[in-house]
Amino acid sequence: MQTRFLLDQAEIPSAWYNALPDLPEPLQPPLHPGTREPAGPDDLAPLFPGALIEQEMATAPWIDVPGEVLDILRLWRPTPLVRARRLEEALGTPARIYYKDESVSPAGSHKPNTAVAQAYYNAREGVTRLTTETGAGQWGSSLAFACAQYGLECKVYMVRASFEQKPYRRVLMETWGAEVVPSPVDDPSHPGSLGSAISDAVRDAATRTDTHYSLGSVLNHVLLHQTVIGLEAKEQLARAGEVRPDVVVGSCGGGSNLGGIALPFLTDPAVRLLAVEPASCPTLTKGAFEYDFGDTAETTPLLPMYTLGHDFVPPSIHAGGLRYHGDAPIISLLVKAGRMDAVAYPQGKTFEAAVQFARCEGKVPAPETGHAIRAVIDEALAAKESGEERVILFNYSGHGLLDLAAYDDFNHGRLVDA
């Protein structure tokens, strides 16, 4: 009985799907943080290479993936599509549950899909050094890996509290050759925040001509690079004999793993799209749709998005990747337009789901991925209740092997159910 659906290496998508022309309404432009006028390519040039700025505003429906990017993606792509039969049996559901396994990348999540593309375009335009910020380190480790592939220097500003308390992804970054420093750099007594780390990384890039800055989520070009996930999954579902998924599920922090799996299904109105977020950082379910800054220091352009306010500080839940005050403009627009649904869960229920998944399917999910699994299980139980066959597709965005302390808290009843 087949449960894993694989593609040949030659079947990695050769073009990314650009959702911008297919959105229900045009995306509002970013605004310059000083003038509050629409920001143009020149405003972004100190931080990003021309190719990425073009992609940020592209109108073409498909954008070719460069061969040099495919050469690296091929180290782990195409990723498997897996039918979670043992989970289906445990739930007693008539639903068929499929997951796209992005945890098999070198860094253990979907993040390298865009890190590789960003490193490549920067290297091609003569940049020799990239800076970025990272919280627990998922994004920083992905960029460190990508920079190693193109011979770029990489400097990562890591939130000081994580730098000191969660050393393992720092070690990963250093093993791939990156320099990692705690942020804020100018105040060794401060525990730091993603906001301060962005400020450090942007300042570094803005003041050196050999250096650009790299962002791991939210922006249009990041979601674009992640569409390889959904494009592969679509082909794999067809080989599994499915016409379409009834619902596509992804956890949502900034929106890149969700966008990656969901956007390629955007134009099929029979496919429901579902965002899953933490109840403690409920941007899509309780935020306001308005222009807001990407960082606390108000240095980035303002983006049109659901936001809890750029000074909102979410509780320190284990799903660090979902602790962001806003959402990608593309995701925000889809929710506002009613094309995408959103649901929020407290973390206790997501760990329950993650442990059930681990015992059935073997793999231990990242806490972020546990949010998607919670919603998938509830969808599958609803299908059982109503007796419907239903095809559920979700993004298994990352593994939890560097998050085992969180499982220890859950297993021993110490998890704070924020």
Add this chain to the structure above:
Amino acid sequence: MQTRFLLDQAEIPSAWYNALPDLPEPLQPPLHPGTREPAGPDDLAPLFPGALIEQEMATAPWIDVPGEVLDILRLWRPTPLVRARRLEEALGTPARIYYKDESVSPAGSHKPNTAVAQAYYNAREGVTRLTTETGAGQWGSSLAFACAQYGLECKVYMVRASFEQKPYRRVLMETWGAEVVPSPVDDPSHPGSLGSAISDAVRDAATRTDTHYSLGSVLNHVLLHQTVIGLEAKEQLARAGEVRPDVVVGSCGGGSNLGGIALPFLTDPAVRLLAVEPASCPTLTKGAFEYDFGDTAETTPLLPMYTLGHDFVPPSIHAGGLRYHGDAPIISLLVKAGRMDAVAYPQGKTFEAAVQFARCEGKVPAPETGHAIRAVIDEALAAKESGEERVILFNYSGHGLLDLAAYDDFNHGRLVDA
């Protein structure tokens, strides 16, 4: 340019390869620890199910893999065979380097291949509970995963020093539902050893009728279950257009990952087999070939093997899986007969190789796997020196994501070069 060679799920080997009939000379039997007479099936029955005792002494060249075992192996098998082209380029070698990626299993190593089979046979014979010992936790986590699949209780006696200092694999075991206790159970002030943990696990199993004991390496049936690795690799190499590997490389602790990849090539005299061990625990390169106990407490049968003495205590190198005083009788016999070569490296050189691999190929290897990679790189450099095309196959036995503290030591010059 293809670098990953995949098999369909239906191509998981349906039979294990039994090397016993093809050995250069008959294997000497185990001896009873009390009488020192050859141990028979009845001597092993309190600890192992009949099916495994039969496999331990089987004469048939092939043994069918039960469908219920294939159902679980299918969660991650067949594993990929990968050509390490970027490593080849970095070395400037004419050699073609292939690795069999066993790190993709739920527990992150090759160990579940036998854990699943052992749990199945025990469950089929009515056993409801398994005990085992574990050091850092690779084996214990694999058995915990396997027991979860067949509804068996699992109790793991974990070396106390690891239990206290390396909690992550304990968390994995608990997440899969196992009970984990520090060993020795009767002396909370003792740091423990693999020897004492074996004694605890065997004593538990021997005194309860519902319970058996499970061992993760050394024994013939364990190596048998691991032959899926080499059988798949053989088929995948053929699809890559290779007639045969010139050399097959594996790290060697007890010998199960090495046996798994090497034994299916045993009968082809053109294939060189190479064991790689730590210089600090040089069983094959400096040990004596003689009958010795498997544990320090002298409770197990005596096995004919290369050994440093059952009271030998190796330095606490990071490759915990290679810290064993003896070797599998099958591996020992092959080395003694000249059919297999062995080489030893100090751990500093293995981490150099592991980091080079990580930067080229993305994946961060387990310290054990780093030993194989060191030898592979040296083989590839020798091929460069002599200008020979050479096909090198090695077993990528596990990932290093739960061993990052060791990389931190290496990256910052703190690694003791034992």
